[in-house]
Amino acid sequence: MNYRELNEHVDPHTVGADVCAHKLREWQQQGEDAAILDLQRAYLQIRVEKLLWPYQTVKIKGTRYCLTRLGFGLNVASNIMTAIMQVIRRQDEDVQQVISSYIYDIYVNESLMPAQMVKEHFESFGLMCKEAERLLDGTKVLGLRVSSSADGLHWGRGGDVLEVPTSVTHLCVFSICAKLVGHFPVCGWLWVAVAAIKRRATSMSTGWDDELRDPALRKMLEEPLTRVSEDDPVRGKWCVDKSEFTVWVDASSLALGVALAVNGSIGEDACWLRPENDARHINLAELDATVRGINLALQWQASPTNRYRATLTETIEEYNLVVDMTLVQSCQNRADWLTRVPRRWLDLPKEMEEPAPVNCAAVGHRFKPDHVADVHCQSGLPGVNRTLYFARLVDPCVSREEVESVVGSCETCKSIDPAPARWKKGKLSIKNNWDRLAVDVTHHNGGDFLTMIDCGPSRFALWRPLRPQDAAAVVRELESFFLERGSPSEILTHNGTAFDSGQFKQFINGWDVRLQFRCVHVLSRNGIVERNHRTLKTIAARKECTVPEALYWYNVTPKDDVSPSTALAEALHWDYVRAKGLEASPLPEPEATRDSIKVGDVVWIKNPRGKCTTRYGTGYVTEVINPQAVRIDGVPRHVRDLRSASQAQPPLGDESETSSSTSEPSFWYTPASSDDNSTEISSLRFTDPQTADGSSTEDEAPCLPLRRNT
Template sequence: MGMGEVHVQLLSGPSVTMSALVMRTRPLGFDFVMGMNGINILRGVTVRSLDDVKFGIEESEVVTAAATALQRDVDEKDFGVTYDVKARTWTVSWKWSSGTGPPRLQDTVSEYRVPQAARQEYENELCQWIKDGWLVPYSKVVHGPVRGTIPLMAVVQRNKKKVHPVMDFRELKSYLDVHTADADVCAEKIREWRRRGQRVSLLDLRKAYLQIHVHQWLSSYQTVVFRGMRYCLTRLGFGLNVAPLVLKKVLSTVLSWDERINSAASPYLDDILVDESVASAAEVENHLSRHGLICKPAERVHEGARVLGMRVWGERRGLFWKRDNNIADMPEKLTRRTVFFLCGQLTSHLPVCGWLRVAASYLKRRANAATTSWEDEVTDSKLRFMIEETLKQVKRSDPARGRWDVKGDENSLWVDASSLALGAVLEVNGDVIEDACWLRRDECSHINLAELDAVIKGLNLAIAWKMSKLTIMTDSRTVYYWVKDTLSKKARVKTKASSEMLIRRRLETLRAIVEEYGLSLDIRFVSSAENKADVLTRVPKRWLGPERDQLACGAAVAITEQDIAKIHVTSGHPDCGPSRYAIWRGIICQDTASVTEQLESVFLERGAPKELLTNNATSFRSSLFGEFANCWGIAIRYRCAHVPSGNGISERCHRTVKTILARKGCSVAEAVYSYNVMPRGNDAASAPANQIFRYEVRLLGIDEVRQQNQSAHDQHRYSVGDRVWIRHPSRRCDSRSLEGTVTRLVSPQNVEVDGMPRHVRDLRLVTSPLPTPGELSASEQPDVVEEDDALLIQVPGPARGSEDEGTIEEGADSLERLQLRRGSRERRPTQLCQYSDL
């Protein structure tokens, strides 16, 4: 028959108005059939049984009534908020710092200059505000006299490429006191959200501040002029100092009305992270909408979402994040403000930045040193070069990325310190979750004290993550033993440094933190190359050098080498750094004669030093040792009694050699060898042996034996497989040569014959085979007298007549004497002399 509107009232009291279709006959035999549109108006329906049916509006009324009974008005020190149950609106009224507001604000500017490119979007947004009732025409009867004009300006949001109208509340804020002790901190909220796991979604309030009304009697302080007309802002404006606190309080109040929703949601300003393992995002969204807060559609983080300025997405292993803001280009005019703005874009609140964090901090320190105010132009050309280099490196390989979801109990804290900065890296199950660095002041405190400060700062970072089990990784031996002895209480901390009391105070602070928070703490020593915090304490070396070559003057004078050495020593540079090369000699007893004997053998082999640093043993204090030193022209310096640190290098070498000896179970000589070939840095050249010798010392058990391969360009007289004659070692003309086969070519002068190296001058190619021993007559075969004679080959001479035989027989004795005759000069055995006889 037609359509109309009907008023439906439930038995429990709530009533709604909905559209209805009127028919002549009852549909399906019922007086009234409700469709989905009607159910939506009633906010859903729950059917538990045939006689237990409830609509969503009934439950919401109950919840609203309960909420009203719990907390309808919120009263804080700097503002008050009231919730209207029927209108479902929140209204705020701030409190003046002096108790009463100013009679009138002094601002007279209605609008700041708006860029022409943003003008159209800026005006369209303001027109939408007027259409939505956020800006209402000013009426003196309704709003009272005008007490202030808020200047309008346009702000371009670079990430979203949007233009937003913003008001300049600076004068109005000067009359308000804000208590920010309970304000949310972005870094803390990020840590909380990353502990929520992988099943999370993100909700965002739509125009969050503009959903909160401002009390009517305060609207006269928020008047604006747009297109020649004056309007009153009836909502909470973005930029007012109390706005974030008001929004936080309203959100926390609404969420607290449902315990399950409150445990699932974690708000930060207008963003709400929902743990869907506790409650779904739709439930949280419906709960907020029932109490006057409208949200945008929820985003599942696993499918990709922007979370607090970072792009977060899901993979098989979990959730990962990276930077979601564009890196700005190098500004034409460089001021302190632009440098700080650029460094804020690079690091800001990102949890992991690696080398970029210390680089940005150093750039800001350099900009502070080059300017006196925020708008001063930076004329330091080297600073511009540093910024350009940093931007290129970030665009090439951005270190701001990592694992988002944090779970596990294997927590490691890597700490390090340098003369420039302190660094700390927090790692969970092998993934770096956060890093931090702190630039050091220009001070002369010892590096061990800075390493200890890094441990304490890193421990504070771990406590912020609420970690109870932690392993500290440090590359400082001293700090390792300090902390280990402090935690275990096994031994008293030993230090005689000038900062002894500062060191003990820090160690006591460390112990108090561990006891107060109930931490299970362990510490391990790692090398600098393995320390993940090392990169947070360094900048490129070229950044720390002078900007340009420094001018210097000099004079040409005649000076001897002794004077040069004296000046070098007295200026505090006694040498160019110790090589730490160790030489070991065994002595029978610890008397002066044995000591001087071994020292003299070392001096004869390697040369005598200019100075000897020894302890106060009697063997070094004797007159015989003094004579020995005077003979070699060596100065002797004795360390202080009972102070082994006076000869620290030797003491540490002695300790290290004994440690190697105990662990390997080898000889002392091999332990000293291992000490000498052990690198002190990242390259083999830092080993003590490689600093002494001009060749690289081969490592026992590591460097393999490699046969030298001959170049194809070498000319060889023989080839592998050639049959050759081998000249007899006696080189006598009647000695028979041996026959062999070339098995390997070593060099053009050296070949191996049947596995024995032979010189090519002792070899000849075989052109015709020799007669075998079977072919020789019995008289021609040589007699074997000794075992060594088997190597001799006797070649029979030609047959002679009978006449000659008699002649030979007669002179045989004389011939034998001539062949075996030795020189007539008197031969004396060689006398071996000691070096003292020379």
């Protein structure tokens, strides 16, 4: 029956109507032990008041009949059925707790009550139900085919996918697209593909019954249908635990994509095409996708939200959400395929390949390139888009490729303020340290400096005063530096006369170093050293210090501002660089020495030139250097030459027995290693206890380096 005329006079008031997607979210959180009840001849069980019979009549063979039951074509039929189901539910509190209905489908949680009892409850009010179908046995739930497997319940598409008909109309395209995605929670790449197809169909027709003769559109329809028949993305796990969600979002120039993952499985996804003239930055688009993703997560608890960053922050605070945002690569983003379509779809022309005939009084033949060039010149030599506009005023069949060819070959356009050109981007930085050295000459406070900086990860820099600024001075400084530290593989410098001279090139060739010059008037070609100039000059100006001190602070500053190991100097030199005047020594505290010798102890001291019968002298421990060495009265001594005086009980009052009373010169040494078994002696000192004036103070001679080989 056709209810169109009647529906025009009935206001359905669908604001409070249930939404299929909301019911699916609610039912997916009920668990596996559930069943579905369906009414028999659902609408035909609802009787219509006799006063309303005249409004539902049909004439068959000259006889008028009144429909005494509720017709499903009435726009308020679903609302009436929903209201009846709610009234019956409220008649029993136990039943109300275990069921959830959508129009005439009843979802029963059998872990709380058997489905048979719910069926008997509805039949007691005159609504007959079919036999209950348990989810574990396999059934359909709101158009989704639910089946059981080894890892739980899964859902998939409930019907077959149609084929593309011979005649494609605007209405036909939207019908196929609706059947592809429907109300399914997860559709994957189908979302963006269907949206792109709808956009192309809408751009070609405004009437629902208009036939679309675009071969490209037909191919766009056939491709998703073929892929769906082979690998349908419409599927997922039925049971969803809403305790923790992972929201995957992505944005591209085409669309915004959101995927909601629960325990590693996608529970719901969505896609929104961006407007064709959308000029927003990609970061704003990603922020919009993030807000939509959180909105989607909150819909599982029926909580609406708003948009953008301030709203995002307020939403997180209002609902006490625990949000952890992570930046991932596109290949790892599970929402990435929601924002992409095949590249060939984007390359399709906006116009149909078989354009409809145009009724105009223009020329009867195709434009030649010379004619397009004339239009280009007469219209003021504009760009491609405007030239195409003026050319199509004369001939609507002119293609964009023809216009691009004419504009691209126009010498006037190329010689006067041409459009920006594209080139392959390069990188000044390299992976290995000291392979490429950026060299330049800069001026600061009236002085010239030769600057060098490593283009590798270290970014270690050196500045040398340059007097005078000529090739000989540059060669002298670089050669001194190469002899000390080695030569790089490549030098990147500017086009100054000092670097372009024969003397400099001869020097470079002698070290077998490749020389690269930056382009004229392009400072960014040697951008690493230029940036270093600015940084050091800024440090020197702010701190009011010399260039060497500014260079020092630059080289010892950690690259990450936190870890000392990332300091520039450490990449090429030391394990650790201390900041001058700001950091204490990183050496560990000295460990306990042999026999636990401590500061202030009195010890026996061996005379290196004494015999086996010579008595040891005595002294006080003034400092513990390390486990092998201590200072005795300010003089370093090895612990193997010391004995605790408390054990030997020395006669401290007898000066004739101390080492200071002997007139013989003595020798002492300090090992270069902390290992007691070391075979290397780093220094030997000579001491003469008797000075010229007869005093007993020690006068130490210079250290003599020695080495003992075993």
